[in-house]
Amino acid sequence: MSTNDPTEAKLSNGVMSVGDGMRIFPDVEACIDCGGCVVACKRTWEVPVDEQRIDITTMLEGHEADEGYNGKQTQAIAEGQNPGETNLPMQCYHCENAPCVSVCPTNALQKRDDGFVEVVDDLCIGCQYCLSGCPFGAPQYPESNDGVPSIVGSGGVMDKCTGCRERQEVGQGPACAEECATNAILVGSTGEIADELEKRNSGPFFNDTAMEIIFGDEARMFDQ
Secondary structure, eight states, X not given: OBOOOTTSOXXXXXXXXOBTTOEEEEOTTTOOOOOHHHHHHHXXXXXXXXXXXXXXXXXXXTOOOOTTOTTOHHHHHHTXXXXXXXXXXXXXXOOTTOHHHHHOTTSOEEEOTTSOEEEOGGGOOOOXXXXXXXXXXXXXXXXXXXXOXXXXXXXXXXXXXXXXXXXXXXXXXXXXXXXXXXXXXXXXXXXXXXXXXXXXXXXXXXXXXXXXXXXXXXXXXXXX
């Protein structure tokens, strides 16, 4: 399902389209670490207080950027300069070349035709291979046995960000993106996200390897 029809209700500025082919990606230069996305996710899906499907990672906390690069983290990284304190919303990006899907021995993680990466609970044995394979820390194990990986399944059933697929199926954006005060979580097609970052004079904070994992061959759109 796509909601590009201009007659439909306007989504937040960070949500350009939803449904089939959806991609979700952070604009680190817009994130202010307010925690609104975390709260929205917990409230919408009744995620327990001590668990989370999205987190904000702060890099170089308290550090100033090199002169001329304040608020220009992606430019600083591209030019080999110090970006200073950077907030990075971390969740499941529903990667095109998802490592979690590749390493799962029971096919419990599946890449759907509509682009979402989903967990089939009945197939998950809690081996935590996906946790080792994901470079973004998306897999969570609320019922884990002290986090000790085991092929026999001590980790319990894996949980992660679903991309709010149920919301998207009825034309709504993910809760985290809809309630982000600064529109730091972008949702749409790869091209829409790349164009929006360019309009903002921002860009991807991840290296080429991570971008290929997330977007596959479409990662080249961010180089134009």
